[in-house]
């Protein structure tokens with residue numbers, strides 16, 4: 001889910017099976033220059049869009065700190081001492097973004113927003129009612145991938161597979177490099193979903209948010225509070241660029257501790273978004289960290305204003 005974004009978001013309406021209507025021939029990426037996304041060469045006129053990301057070149061690898069899932073009784077729990085994977089998103093180089101770019105690959109049972117442009121006049125994104133996207137992974141025989149996803153790509157308030165379907169259809173369909181023609185004339189239905197899941201995990205595994213914070217003495221606690229600046233310093237040291245840090249919970253000026261404060265930032269640590277540019281295909285994992293742009297946090301900035309809560313009993317395994 002990507003609900004917050006500062007800066008002007010521009011949405012384009014697309015319902016075709018391909019962003020650029022390209023042919024499925026000749027996408028032999030070892031033969032092409034792996035240009036850096038968002039560089040002057042990373043345009044459909046200068047590069048093969050299947051081999052260089054030319055659509056959503058500002059990538060965001062995003063994670064959650066949830067304290068419960070709401071589906072613990074069904075065995076849906078959180079991994080101990082680890083932030084969970086949210087998704088891998090293709091923003092435009094200027095920070096705006098599109099969503100649900102290919103409605104022929106719509107596997108989200110609860111589209112959010114429910115139109116392509118998020119407005120009542122957009123194209124309606126119909127809820128998906130077929131077999132959940134996890135069954136696609138099974139059909140490729142990748143049970144270990146499914147197991148990993150159930151452990152680290154965990155949803156709050158919905159089945160994990162519904163969340164994966166949401167991330168794929170809302171975000172992955174807006175990458176040029178995961179577009180169906182890129183897989184050639186022998187494309188096997190749903191191989192793009194497996195490719196996206198593996199790529200999202202590739203970046204996620206390089207971003208140990210829990211460990212980077214812990215290295216600076218910032219650990220989950222229901223008694224200690226922390227400062228945004230210290231979290232930003234810890235994550236920038238680990239990552240090499242400033243990520244976006246998102247908070248939920250009450251605004252500081254609405255809490256007893258922040259009475260009289262003019263700081264209206266939120267007070268409970270909840271997510272991080274790591275920005276990157278990639279050389280060639282995102283799938284190949286050659287990337288550069290980029291500072292977050294636009295709003296870099298929704299959290300309160302006052303010293304000691306932030307909670308990094310322990311997980312609820314029974315939610316972490």
Ligand SMILES: *[C@@H]1O[C@H](CO)[C@@H](O)[C@H](O)[C@H]1NC(C)=O
Pocket residue numbers: 016019020021
């Ligand atoms: C792709 O084809 C569709 C349907 O023919 C058309 O509406 C759309 O403008 C085309 N897009 C591009 C980028 O050429």
Ligand SMILES: *[C@@H]1O[C@H](CO)[C@@H](O)[C@H](O)[C@H]1NC(C)=O
Pocket residue numbers: 023025026
């Ligand atoms: C693919 O490459 C062949 C050989 O260079 C060329 O003849 C053909 O036109 C190309 N097809 C497309 C769709 O680019």
Ligand SMILES: *[C@@H]1O[C@H](CO)[C@@H](O)[C@H](O)[C@H]1NC(C)=O
Pocket residue numbers: 008010092093094095096
């Ligand atoms: C951002 O870039 C996209 C894609 O190039 C473009 O369609 C959009 O108009 C730009 N938005 C702004 C606010 O410049």
Ligand SMILES: *[C@@H]1O[C@H](CO)[C@@H](O)[C@H](O)[C@H]1NC(C)=O
Pocket residue numbers: 114115124
């Ligand atoms: C789409 O979502 C909006 C806002 O959440 C809601 O008011 C509307 O009824 C929904 N439309 C459909 C067709 O589900």
Ligand SMILES: *[C@@H]1O[C@H](CO)[C@@H](O)[C@H](O)[C@H]1NC(C)=O
Pocket residue numbers: 119121122
């Ligand atoms: C949809 O509505 C928005 C805001 O109401 C407006 O700015 C936009 O031009 C409309 N788009 C279309 C395609 O009608």
Ligand SMILES: *[C@@H]1O[C@H](CO)[C@@H](O)[C@H](O)[C@H]1NC(C)=O
Pocket residue numbers: 256257258259260
């Ligand atoms: C807020 O201001 C009031 C009135 O000046 C003062 O009595 C109170 O102690 C202040 N609260 C905090 C948390 O600083």
Ligand SMILES: *[C@@H]1O[C@H](CO)[C@@H](O)[C@H](O)[C@H]1NC(C)=O
Pocket residue numbers: 251253254262263264
């Ligand atoms: C807190 O700040 C927000 C945003 O400035 C404001 O809308 C709200 O009224 C403030 N709340 C209190 C209790 O001061």
Ligand SMILES: *[C@@H]1O[C@H](CO)[C@@H](O)[C@H](O)[C@H]1NC(C)=O
Pocket residue numbers: 240241242289290291
């Ligand atoms: C991020 O911003 C800082 C402070 O402006 C700057 O020193 C640093 O070079 C930037 N890092 C990257 C990767 O752009």
Ligand SMILES: *[C@@H]1O[C@H](CO)[C@@H](O)[C@H](O)[C@H]1NC(C)=O
Pocket residue numbers: 067222309310311312313
């Ligand atoms: C810590 O706080 C979280 C969030 O409010 C709560 O879910 C959890 O149960 C608390 N843990 C303990 C050990 O008190």
